[in-house]
Structure formats: C-alpha cells, structure tokens
Amino acid sequence: MKISNIGIGTTEIGPDKTYIIAEISGSHAGSLSKMKKLIEAASRSGADAVKVQKFYADDLVVKDYEYYEILKDLEFNDSDWSKIISFAKNSKIPILVDVFDSDSVDFLNNLGVAGFKLHTTDINNLKLIKNVAVTGKPLFLSVGASNLNEIELARNTIFNYHRNLVLMYGFQSYPTPVEEAKLPFIPILKENFDLNIGFSDHSPGGSIESFSVPLISAALGASVIEKHITINRALKDPDYQSALNPDEFKDFVEVLRRIEQGLKYSGFEISDKEIDYAETVKRRIVAKKHINKGQKIRQSDLCFKRAPKGMFINSLRMVIGRTSRIELNSDDPITEEVII
Amino acid sequence: MNNLNIYGQKIGEEQPTFIIAEAGINHDGDINLAKDLVLKASDSGADAVKFQIFKAEEFCSVNSEYFNLFKDLEISEDEWIEIAEFAKDKNILFTASVFGDESLEILDKTGSTFYKTASGDITYKSLLQSLGKKGKPIILSTGMATIGDIEEALNFIRQTGNSNIGILHCVSNYPTDYKETNLNVIKSLKKLFQIPVGFSDHTNGTIIPAIAVALGANIIEKHFTIDKSLPGPDHNLSLEPNEFKEMVNNIKITEMALGDGSKIPTEPPESINAARRSIFVNRDIKEGEQLEKDILNVLRPAIGIEPKYLNFVDGKNTNKDIKKENPLLWEDIR
Numbered sequence: 001m002k003i004s005n006i007g008i009g010t011t012e013i014g015p016d017k018t019y020i021i022a023e024i025s026g027s028h029a030g031s032l033s034k035m036k037k038l039i040e041a042a043s044r045s046g047a048d049a050v051k052v053q054k055f056y057a058d059d060l061v062v063k064d065y066e067y068y069e070i071l072k073d074l075e076f077n078d079s080d081w082s083k084i085i086s087f088a089k090n091s092k093i094p095i096l097v098d099v100f101d102s103d104s105v106d107f108l109n110n111l112g113v114a115g116f117k118l119h120t121t122d123i124n125n126l127k128l129i130k131n132v133a134v135t136g137k138p139l140f141l142s143v144g145a146s147n148l149n150e151i152e153l154a155r156n157t158i159f160n161y162h163r164n165l166v167l168m169y170g171f172q173s174y175p176t177p178v179e180e181a182k183l184p185f186i187p188i189l190k191e192n193f194d195l196n197i198g199f200s201d202h203s204p205g206g207s208i209e210s211f212s213v214p215l216i217s218a219a220l221g222a223s224v225i226e227k228h229i230t231i232n233r234a235l236k237d238p239d240y241q242s243a244l245n246p247d248e249f250k251d252f253v254e255v256l257r258r259i260e261q262g263l264k265y266s267g268f269e270i271s272d273k274e275i276d277y278a279e280t281v282k283r284r285i286v287a288k289k290h291i292n293k294g295q296k297i298r299q300s301d302l303c304f305k306r307a308p309k310g311m312f313i314n315s316l317r318m319v320i321g322r323t324s325r326i327e328l329n330s331d332d333p334i335t336e337e338v339i340i
Numbered sequence: 341m342n343n344l345n346i347y348g349q350k351i352g353e354e355q356p357t358f359i360i361a362e363a364g365i366n367h368d369g370d371i372n373l374a375k376d377l378v379l380k381a382s383d384s385g386a387d388a389v390k391f392q393i394f395k396a397e398e399f400c401s402v403n404s405e406y407f408n409l410f411k412d413l414e415i416s417e418d419e420w421i422e423i424a425e426f427a428k429d430k431n432i433l434f435t436a437s438v439f440g441d442e443s444l445e446i447l448d449k450t451g452s453t454f455y456k457t458a459s460g461d462i463t464y465k466s467l468l469q470s471l472g473k474k475g476k477p478i479i480l481s482t483g484m485a486t487i488g489d490i491e492e493a494l495n496f497i498r499q500t501g502n503s504n505i506g507i508l509h510c511v512s513n514y515p516t517d518y519k520e521t522n523l524n525v526i527k528s529l530k531k532l533f534q535i536p537v538g539f540s541d542h543t544n545g546t547i548i549p550a551i552a553v554a555l556g557a558n559i560i561e562k563h564f565t566i567d568k569s570l571p572g573p574d575h576n577l578s579l580e581p582n583e584f585k586e587m588v589n590n591i592k593i594t595e596m597a598l599g600d601g602s603k604i605p606t607e608p609p610e611s612i613n614a615a616r617r618s619i620f621v622n623r624d625i626k627e628g629e630q631l632e633k634d635i636l637n638v639l640r641p642a643i644g645i646e647p648k649y650l651n652f653v654d655g656k657n658t659n660k661d662i663k664k665e666n667p668l669l670w671e672d673i674r
Binding site for chain 2: 070156191192193194265266268
C-alpha cells in the first residue's frame with residue numbers, strides 16, 4: 001500500500017513518527033498576548049506544529065447562532081495575524097491555520113504558513129476546498145461527523161491539485177466521550193482512502209482518556225494527533241473542556257514519543273533484553289546430586305532450575321549418556337564444557 | 341519490509357513478482373537439454389531459471405536404490421559453467437539449489453547471483469551458513485516447516501551477517517491438493533517476518549500462482565520442463581513452455597488488477613451517466629402545471645434531476661412547457 005508522506009519543513013508525515021499538532025483554537029480568548037503565550041507553550045511542549053483558527057464571525061455564523069458572541073470576541077485583525085505568524089516562526093514551530101474564507105487563504109499563504117486545515121464546517125464547501133487546494137500547501141481535512149460521500153467529494157476536489165492530504169478523524173462534543181471515539185475506523189479509513197490519517201482527540205482534559213485515547217489512535221495507525229492546548233483549564237477559556245494545560249501537553253508529547261517506540265515492528269526477532277530475561281528465568285540443567293568425574297550422566301542425576309549458568313532443558317539430548325569431565329555437586333550447572 | 345535485491349532487480353512490496361522456472365533435474369543429465377530449458381524458460385517470461393546441482397554422494401547413501409539414478413543426473417562443473425554463460429546470453433538469471441560444499445563450489449564458479457535452498461535442507465545448519473557467508477541473497481523454501489523451523493533457519497543465516505533473505509511458502513506434496521495449499525500462509529508469514537515471501541507451487545495447473553500473487557506473494561517458483569512426456573521423475577509435474585507463459589501472463593494480469601484498495605471510479609462520466617437514472621416526464625406538460633409522481637418516470641440516462649429528489653419535485657410547478665419523454669431539469673421547476 002502506497003502511503004504518501006507530506007513534507008512540512010523537514011518533518012515527514014507518515015507511519016514512522018506521529019506528527020503532533022497543538023490546537024490553540026479559541027484558547028487565546030481573543031488576546032494577542034495569550035495567543036503568543038500558547039504558541040510558546042506549544043513550541044516548548046515538543047509538538048511538531050501549532051494550529052490556530054482564522055475566521056470572521058459575521059461570515060461564519062448568523063447573528064443568533066449560539067456562539068456568535070464568543071466567536072466575535074476571538075477575531076484578530078490582519079495586522080495581528082501577521083504578528084502571530086511571524087511569532088510562530090520565531091518560536092521555531094510550524095504554524096497551521098484553519099481557514100474559513102478564501103481571502104484568508106491568500107493572505108496566510110503569502111505570510112508563509114506551513115499548511116492549512118479545513119474544519120468539518122467546510123467539508124461540503126467545495127469552492128473553499130478548491131481555493132485551499134490550489135495553494136498546493138499540505139492540507140489537513142477534518143472528516144469527523146462526515147459521510148463517506150462528503151469525504152469523497154472533498155478528496156476528489158483536492159486531488160485535482162495535489163495529494164498532500166491528511167484526513168483528520170474525530171469530532172468535538174465539549175468534550176467527546178470515549179464511547180464516541182470509534183477508533184477501529186482509523187485503519188479502515190486508511191485502507192479505503194490510501195492516505196495518511198490523523199486523529200483529532202477531544203477527550204476530557206485532565207482525564208486518563210485524554211492521554212490513552214490518542215495513544216491508542218497512534219497504535220491503530222494514526223500518523224497525526226491533534227490535541228487542544230490551553231493556558232490553564234481553570235480559566236475556562238473557550239474550548240478548555242478537551243484541552244491540556246501546557247505542562248500536561250509536554251507530558252503527553254513525551255509519553256507518546258516513548259510509547260511509539262513500542263509500536264515499531266520489523267519482523268520477529270528476540271531482542272537482547274529478551275535474551276537477558278530468558279537467561280534469568282528459563283530453567284537450566286543442573287546436577288541433582290553428586291556426580292563423579294568420569295561418571296556417565298543419567299536423567300536421574302539431573303534436575304531443572306533457574307540458575308546463572310547451564311544449558312536449557314531443550315538441550316537435554318546433548319547431556320544424557322555423556323560423561324562428566326569434572327566432579328559435580330548438587331546444583332552445579334551442566335554446561336557444554338563439563339560433558340565429554 | 342526488507343526488500344531483496346538480486347542483481348539490480350528488487351523483490352518485495354510494490355515490485356513485479358519475481359518468477360523462477362524450477363528446471364530442477366529435468367535436464368536428465370544432458371547439457372543440451374539443460375540449455376534448451378534455459379532458452380525456453382527465458383522465452384516463457386521467467387526472471388530466473390533454477391537447477392539442482394549435486395554430487396549424488398552429498399545427499400544420497402551409496403546403498404540407496406536411488407543412488408545410480410542421481411549419479412546419472414550429475415552434470416560436470418565445466419558444463420554448468422557453460423549452461424550459466426548460455427543463460428546470461430539469454431538474459432535470464434541462473435541459479436541452483438545445492439546439496440553440499442562441493443556443489444556449492446560449482447555453483448559459485450557459474451557466477452550465480454543468488455541462492456535457493458530446498459525445503460528438505462531447512463534444518464541443515466552448516467549448508468545454510470555456508471550459503472550465508474557468501475553474502476548473496478538467499479531464497480529459502482519452507483515445505484514441511486513450522487514457523488519455529490523457519491525462525492531457526494533465518495537465525496542460522498543471519499548469524500553469518502547475511503539478512504538478504506526471502507522465504508517461499510511451499511507444500512511438499514507432488515502434486516499438492518488444492519485443499520492443503522493454504523495460500524493465506526503467505527500473508528501470515530509476511531506479517532510475522534517482514535521479509536519478501538513467495539510461493540513455490542506444486543499444484544496442478546496455472547491458476548494458483550496468480551492467486552498467491554493476489555495474496556501478496558513476491559516470488560513464484562514453478563517446475564518447468566520442455567516436454568512432460570520425457571522419462572525423468574519430475575517432468576510430468578512440471579509446466580511446459582506454453583503453460584508457463586500462461587502462468588506468467590496470469591500473474592501479470594493479477595498485478596495489474598490488484599490496485600491500491602481505494603474505491604475511486606475509473607469509468608468515464610459519459611458511461612456513468614448512460615448507466616444511471618434521472619427524472620423524466622411521461623407526457624406533455626404545460627407551463628405552470630403541478631408535477632405529480634404518476635407523470636414522472638425514473639429512467640436512463642442521468643441527464644435530468646437525480647432520482648433522490650423525486651419526493652422534492654413531487655408537487656412543484658413547472659416554469660415552462662416540457663415535451664413528453666424529456667428529462668426534468670432543475671431550471672424547469674419553480
């Protein structure tokens with residue numbers, strides 16, 4: 001199966017190493033200084049990229065939409081956006097942006113963002129999808145809560161321009177309970193679309209699931225994991241429900257980096273550590289009682305115990321009927337050297 | 341997956357199937373017959389032709405009833421070198437399974453690019469290690485073997501510093517009954533060992549190798565003769581050149597037909613539209629008339645409103661006259 005890797009900076013997205021996105025979303029609460037603090041925190045956490053959302057509330061939602069006011073407060077002007085993008089660059093972390101309008105696509109493309117994300121909001125918005133695709137930039141497409149039909153049409157639109165596409169599975173339910181995760185869909189999606197798959201985790205921030213669910217997604221083949229980050233959940237900034245605090249995010253990255261070492265498999269072979277373990281625990285052939293030098297060794301002279309030296313039981317055929325080269329006492333190991 | 345590389349030809353995932361014509365002892369001890377096998381194997385589309393090189397003493401007791409049979413099948417070192425040169429000339433890789441150090445020495449003098457071991461030698465540690473030390477790719481047949489046997493053989497070879505190994509699933513019954521072929525083993529072995537896996541086929545006919553390729557086999561080996569009616573013991577279970585060609589062709593077709601598993605239609609839009617349906621009117625309709633289901637049919641081709649909107653259209657008024665048997669278009673309704 002061909003799995004195309006997409007290059008963002010010098011990182012490859014693919015099965016070898018999980019690409020971790022720290023999603024700021026609304027956590028900045030409309031404050032430029034908080035936004036910068038979050039970008040810094042994301043960079044320090046070891047995440048591969050940070051992601052922000054750029055929208056105009058009046059273009060995105062109707063006035064009586066329940067979150068209109070919140071969204072309105074989260075807007076930044078173009079001059080702030082220029083600062084945000086260059087701040088991320090200075091913080092040495094690639095920045096990805098969720099875009100919701102075509103003007104922002106051009107604006108951000110000129111500022112040199114690392115890639116774009118399209119929110120589930122726009123899975124059917126083929127015109128915007130096309131405008132993002134024509135930039136040729138790596139594209140993360142949210143496919144949470146979407147039909148196969150919707151995913152296919154969006155994919156086809158993007159494929160007219162490029163294939164640097166990751167499908168991001170998962171959805172936000174403030175927060176999303178684990179019963180809703182349907183994680184086995186990840187490898188199925190991968191097989192059916194022959195693309196890299198990411199997982200947008202929205203498990204409750206601070207819960208055990210907030211670590212274990214995305215780790216399991218990696219085990220099932222997700223090559224991108226996206227998680228919300230917030231300054232402090234206690235502040236209850238927008239989207240805090242499924243967000244990790246900066247120290248937790250750092251821990252998460254560390255745990256994932258450790259655990260993904262355990263997801264590698266390159267064909268069955270016993271490792272050195274396993275050999276050490278086997279040497280310690282597997283029973284070895286030792287003398288059951290005193291054996292004279294030159295005595296023919298019988299099965300009844302032997303027993304099997306854990307010991308620092310001696311042949312394993314599966315070498316018994318090499319021992320029985322041989323002659324002892326030296327005098328042996330009870331519990332002395334039977335090695336190739338002591339038999340003639 | 342650790343691909344094999346035999347003389348520049350890669351064997352493994354995303355690579356064409358490596359096809360070996362197993363000529364074995366079908367040369368009947370005759371260098372001219374051996375050369376003819378090389379020529380015909382090359383013409384039949386095999387990537388490699390494989391013989392068995394042996395000194396009867398290497399594997400057969402002089403007291404055995406078969407000793408003289410095998411002794412008569414021996415070909416001399418000089419003749420093997422000549423056969424291998426002939427193969428090079430005919431653009432086909434030459435190799436042989438060997439049965440001891442003496443025959444290995446002969447094979448090496450032919451300049452063989454890779455080794456192939458017989459199923460019966462999977463437990464023959466010193467031979468496997470002699471081959472391993474040469475540093476050339478090794479293809480290991482695993483008939484009669486457990487995964488533990490295979491593990492042990494791989495370790496014997498790897499201990500010599502050689503990890504350039506592929507394995508062939510194989511059932512050592514001649515011919516192999518379809519019921520005992522267990523082709524799914526190809527998938528299991530590949531997952532387990534993460535090295536190229538092939539199938540050495542001893543079933544009758546040419547269908548099973550193609551199916552093995554569909555299940556992921558990277559290598560196919562099949563017995564080959566120029567004439568099944570020849571007197572030697574293996575001729576009648578081998579494929580003749582025309583059959584071998586058919587097998588190779590089946591494999592090529594299978595490779596083309598497998599695809600990437602992603603369901604994306606390749607049919608042109610015109611033929612999709614010709615086969616699918618849309619809403620048509622079944623009588624003349626006046627402008628402003630209200631549409632009802634009994635005057636609408638869902639017919640080929642798909643040039644009008646899609647069938648899923650039938651309920652939506654039901655009860656709408658038209659904004660122009662529509663002739664009987666015309667499709668209903670979105671611009672036709674108010």
